[in-house]
Amino acid sequence: xxxxxxxxxxxxxxxxxxxxxxxxxxxxxxxxxxxxxxxxxxxxxxxxxxxxxxxxxxxxxxxxxxxxxxxxxxxxxxxxxxxxxxxxxxxxxxxxxxxxxxxxxxxxxxxxxxxxxxxxxxxxxxxxxxxxxxxxxxxxxxxxxxxxxxxxxxxxxxxxxxxxxxxxxxxxxxxxxxxxxxxxxxxxxxxxxxxxxxxxxxxxxxxxxxxxxxxxxxxxxxxxxxxxxxxxxxxxxxxxxxxxxxxxxxxxxxxxxxxxxxxxxxxxxxxxxxxxxxxxxxxxxxxxxxx
Numbered sequence: 404x405x406x407x408x409x410x411x412x413x414x415x416x417x418x419x420x421x422x423x424x425x426x427x428x429x430x431x432x433x434x435x436x437x438x439x440x441x442x443x444x445x446x447x448x449x450x451x452x453x454x455x456x457x458x459x460x461x462x463x464x465x466x467x468x469x470x471x472x473x474x475x476x477x478x479x480x481x482x483x484x485x486x487x488x489x490x491x492x493x494x495x496x497x498x499x500x501x502x503x504x505x506x507x508x509x510x511x512x513x514x515x516x517x518x519x520x521x522x523x524x525x526x527x528x529x530x531x532x533x534x535x536x537x538x539x540x541x542x543x544x545x546x547x548x549x550x551x552x553x554x555x556x557x558x559x560x561x562x563x564x565x566x567x568x569x570x571x572x573x574x575x576x577x578x579x580x581x582x583x584x585x586x587x588x589x590x591x592x593x594x595x596x597x598x599x600x601x602x603x604x605x606x607x608x609x610x611x612x613x614x615x616x617x618x619x620x621x622x623x624x625x626x627x628x629x630x631x632x633x634x635x636x637x638x639x640x641x642x643x644x645x646x647x648x649x650x651x652x653x654x655x656x657x658x659x660x661x662x663x664x665x666x667x668x669x670x671x672x673x674x675x676x677x678x679x680x681x682x683x684x685x686x687x688x689x690x691x692x693x694x
Contacts, residue, residue, distance in 0.1 A: 438670070517533060572630065582616060663678075
C-alpha cells in the first residue's frame, strides 16, 4: 500500500502529459483567410483549424474540399476574431491582399504573410515556392514536394495528349456585358504555357493576370475559342441567351465555346491541376464532336 501514492502520481503525470500533448496538437494548426493558401494546405494534408467563407470557397474553388473539422471564421475580409481567440491556431496565414487585416488579427494570433501573385513574378515559380513554404510551416515538406512533382508530371502527360486547338480566350463573366479576360501573369495562362496551348489575349493585364473589358472586345478575336469558366453571376445565363451583342459574336454563332466548372482563377498548384484537367477534357470532347 505504501506504493499506491507513487502509482497514482505517475498515472496523474501520465494523464497530464497526454493533456499537454493534446493541447499542443490542437494548437499546432494553421488557419487562413486566403483560399489559395487554403487549397494548398488541404492538398498537402496540413492540419488546418479554420478557413474563411467556406461556402463561397466551395463555389469558386471547388476542390480540395474543406474537412468538417475546420471551422468557418466568417468573411475573408472580416474574420471572426472571437472565434479565433477561443482556440487560436499556431499561425494565421494571409496573403498581401489581406495585409490590412494584420493589425487586428495579431491581437489574437500570430500572423504570417506569404507572397502571392507578386508584380513581375513568374507565377509558375511562385506557386511552387508557396507550396514549399507551406510545407515547411506545417512540417509537410515531403507532401509539398510530392504536390509539385505530381503537378509537373500531370502537365507533361496532358501536354502530350491534348489535341491541337485554335487560340483560346479564357473569360469569367462579371455581368452580362463585362468579362475578365485572362492573359499574362494569370494562373490560367501559366497552365496554357505548361500545356503548350495558345492564348489569344495578348493585351495588358493587371497584377492578377486579367483585363476587365466589355463583351464587344471579344469580337476582335473571331477565330478564337472562348473558354467560359464558371460560376456565372445570378441571372447572367438568361441575359446572354437574349443578348444580341453576345449572340452576334462570331465565336458564339459558330459555337466556338467551351464551358468549364469553377476553378479558382487566383489559385496555386491544386487549381492549376484542375484547370489543366478540365480544359483538356473539354478540348478532347470538342475535338471528337467535330470529327
